[in-house]
Amino acid sequence: MNPVRLTGRVGIGLARMTGRVAIFAARGLSRVTAHPSELARQMLHIGWLSLPVVGLTALFTGAALALQIHSGGERFQASDVVPAIVAIGMARELGPVLGGLMVAARVASAIAAELGTMRVTEQIDALETLSTDPMGWLVAPRLWAAILCLPLLVGVGDIIGIMGGWLIGVNALGFNSSTYLSNSWAYLEQWDVVSGIIKGAFFGFVVAMSGCWFGMTAGNGAAGVGRATTNAVVAASVGILAANFLLTGLFF
Amino acid sequence: MIEVRGLSKSFGAKQVLDGLDLSLTKGESLVVIGGSGTGKSVLLRCILGLETPDRGEILWNGRPLSEQRAAFMDGFGMLFQNAALFDSLPIWRNVAFRLLRKTGKAQARAIALEKLARVGLGPEVADLFPAELSGGMRKRAGLARAIAADPKVIFFDEPTTGLDPIRAAAINALIRSIVDETGASAITITHDMTSVRSIGDRVALLDRGRVRWQGDVSQMDHAQDEYLQDFIAGHARPNHSHPEA
């Protein structure tokens, strides 16, 4: 096929796809108040039950970060920057990105598998015959639960990550406990924390949107659900990293 | 009350429905038969707007159904081929799904238990989840959900497939009595001739995307159509060939 035509066809396909995804997102987001009890249930699943995995990720990351910065800082006699860099690194970058990626693995896959199974077993069609809009009943609660919960998870992750650095700093690197903590806060600006939390909201949207889109459009049978799940996790992970780059460029 | 005119639907190169005409009058029980993969489920999905037809019209009380879909669905119930119960909800909430948005929890549960009893399921299944039920029980729970809000139009997609003959006979009798008692109009899809005889007033045979033969169930046995007679008798012809109607 001639390259101009191929480019044109790919371009049109991409534009059409983007349009469909955007309409899907807008429809999902606009049905926010339809089913408050479902929203609460999804917040439990997406937010509360992600706490252990996000917390552990932050703890180990903060601890490793403290070790790395300590050994790197020693090269130019600056190992006392550990608390400040751990705090800034966690709040601005690692808290939101790693938290988002862990939630992507846990939640995007679960949403895609659940909705995909509902699609192929006609449960979504059944909803329509029961006068219930699947966008309001299934998609909106998941999107909003993720958008609302991810910032909270990021906030918790920041604190636990700083604690991880503190544990290592005090127990292995010879820092004084209260000096470590006061240095953590001293160089941390409000915007460092707020920007990370805003990132979290966007990542929540990316995660839930990936799960919902691939789940709702799953193909036939078990293989279709499997593909939807894989695609959702891949799209959510890449989407988070891309969104992180764009938002970081925008914020700083 | 429901009228399908010139309905066509293809998936890729595969023409599934090809200018199909069919009507359902008020209070009638129509049975649609046809080989596997002839588009019986696709026909129901097109009527319900779950699938967009390529061509053709679907009218409800003389006006396009798509323009009054919400009103239609309010008085509608459907038993899906594999029941399509919601996995995440207990049986009683499945049955009461529509009721729960209008009435209180206690009353909705009471009605759900009553409908479950109607399909031969005791109160002990009310708090189980769909995955804990056998296929036949799920089908009956699906039936209870379909009739929970006393619909005026009901679709049954292969209500007896996968059931033993005794359960199948019970479901057939149940569907017939529901249609008789409530005066609902019903379309049932099946390839079980016992179901045709016990449920249907009228029968339509689908073939190559159209209605090949239709008439009263009582006339079915004397019809001249070869394929219909093969279907009734369960005959196979070499390479499944049969002449165009």
Ligand SMILES: Nc1ncnc2c1ncn2[C@@H]1O[C@H](COP(=O)(O)OP(=O)(O)O)[C@@H](O)[C@H]1O
């Ligand atoms: N969503 C779809 N995409 C592609 N093909 C489909 C789809 N739905 C149905 N078909 C095809 O249409 C034909 C009729 O399907 P169906 O109506 O389910 O058959 P049945 O008469 O057994 O209920 C089948 O060959 C099936 O493969």
Ligand SMILES: [Mg+2]
């Ligand atoms: Mg079918």
